[in-house]
Amino acid sequence: QSVLTQPPSLSAAPGQKVTISCSGSSSNIGSDYVSWYQQLPGTAPKLLIYDNNKRPSGIPDRFSGSKSGTSATLGITGLQTGDEADYYCGTWDNSLSAHVVFGGGTKLTVL
Amino acid sequence: EVQLVESGGGLVQPGGSLRLSCAASGFTFSDHYMDWVRQAPGKGLEWVGRSRNKVNSYTTEYAASVKGRFTISRDDSKNSLYLQMNSLKTEDTAVYYCARHSAYYDILTGYYRGHYFDYWGQGTLVTVSS
Numbered sequence: 001q002s003v004l005t006q007p008p009s010l011s012a013a014p015g016q017k018v019t020i021s022c023s024g025s026s027s028n029i030g031s032d033y034v035s036w037y038q039q040l041p042g043t044a045p046k047l048l049i050y051d052n053n054k055r056p057s058g059i060p061d062r063f064s065g066s067k068s069g070t071s072a073t074l075g076i077t078g079l080q081t082g083d084e085a086d087y088y089c090g091t092w093d094n095s096l097s098a099h100v101v102f103g104g105g106t107k108l109t110v111l
Numbered sequence: 112e113v114q115l116v117e118s119g120g121g122l123v124q125p126g127g128s129l130r131l132s133c134a135a136s137g138f139t140f141s142d143h144y145m146d147w148v149r150q151a152p153g154k155g156l157e158w159v160g161r162s163r164n165k166v167n168s169y170t171t172e173y174a175a176s177v178k179g180r181f182t183i184s185r186d187d188s189k190n191s192l193y194l195q196m197n198s199l200k201t202e203d204t205a206v207y208y209c210a211r212h213s214a215y216y217d218i219l220t221g222y223y224r225g226h227y228f229d230y231w232g233q234g235t236l237v238t239v240s241s
Binding site for chain 2: 002032033035037043044045046047050051056088090091092097098099100101102103104105
């Protein structure tokens with residue numbers, strides 16, 4: 001059971017827009033910034049979004065992030081077949097054992 | 112170019128030990144916190160532990176699931192991070208990633224904020240099985 005809650009799977013057609021939600025609590029998303037990671041099949045995770053909505057160099061602006069209260073959202077526009085991957089949200093949890101926590105991951109299928 | 116390369120994975124029997132290494136390059140290793148994150152087959156990401164940097168006395172923290180069995184160390188002279196895993200259990204079977212941890216110090220609150228992993232290694236597979 002992950003600390004952060006994401007939908008297990010989503011699907012959309014090429015060219016469409018999709019949003020992936022990440023729900024937490026006041027001890028994690030509600031009190032720190034959120035990051036998002038993309039994991040293509042058979043590869044290591046890759047940072048997509050940090051500080052809720054910032055993109056590292058090289059990440060296209062088709063990817064966006066937002067946060068409101070204890071929830072965060074990753075948006076992907078102009079879906080491409082190459083976007084088919086697992087997506088994870090992450091943030092700091094300042095409960096008893098403070099550390100980075102992740103969502104369970106969302107498998108995005110581009111039909 | 113930042114690179115993280117893990118090694119040392121393999122097959123080990125329950126109760127056994129294994130030491131993973133992570134060789135870093137392309138950045139000032141001693142300035143950064145470094146973490147281990149694992150991923151069991153077909154499962155999500157799980158934080159394993161962290162090594163803070165020299166400024167923060169190289170202190171370490173661990174997930175409850177590995178505390179007392181795993182030990183993280185680092186050698187800044189070799190730009191390397193290590194994970195010593197003892198008393199291994201079948202549930203420790205996973206791909207282990209080392210990751211560079213970034214955050215900023217919030218002067219107003221006195222805490223670090225904005226924690227994320229900006230670079231990851233390719234991972235090394237640890238299989239615990241008899």
